[in-house]
Amino acid sequence: MFGSHVPTMTVTEIDDETHLLDVREDDEWEAGHAPDAHHLPMMELPARLAEVPTDRDVAVICRSGGRSAQVVAYLMHNGWEQVRNVEGGMGDWAAAGRPVVDSDDQPGRVL
Template sequence: MRSHLNTLLFAASLAFANTASAQEPATTPTKTMELAKSGTLVIDVREPEELAQLAYDVPNLVNIPLADVAKRANEIPKDKPVIVVCRSGGRSAEAVAELQKLGYSNLTTLEGGLYAWQEAGMPVKKNGTPPAGCCAGGKANANCTPEQKAAGCCSGAPKAAAPAPADKKTEKKN
């Protein structure tokens, strides 16, 4: 009886493991680059400071930190594939789980994160400006800050005019 119970528990754990991995398929660095080049949205869930130091150099990359994923989910299209990335794979898995709770299903992660990306010799940006963190779905919405709208980050938002240069003649000196 005991061995029968152990067999059932083992089978149940295998079934659960297969279900969990089916919900969150992972992709390789090469496949991630191919998909990004073909238009797939890539969301990096690391903090902006991390991206400023070292970032994936791929098209269609948007930064939505893990802590903001749920409140900015409306920026992420439900009808298109999305790859969620981070440094090692942990935060991207958390983000995928959060998005799945919100009804997203066309999600994948990068196996091994930025570590695997670099090990595969894929391009990175060092000490650069992080990608825009606004409007992953390509539409203006309430989550865009005034600064992002002024910078033209959100489509449909006009670019702010550059401030007029100060007139040296009327400028007062202190």
């Protein structure tokens, strides 16, 4: 759908230095997200671009990879170079056994 011009990475490639940007909606975030992720819903991105770092790797994640691919393309169009789409999104994150917490920092689930 987005072609090979949208760079990707797997959940296992994300390390502590990577800025993990979760672009899902509030209800999805509240149900379950990666503990160190930064929440910025896709529709709020244009107004909040300054919150996305330009000086380190940014991994963009959603539920399955579609919305995050759109965000990566948008960021690249606006000058970001170190940005990649997380293949398989939060579904792959949870399947890989990576932690998922809810808005109360309790065990969460991916919607």
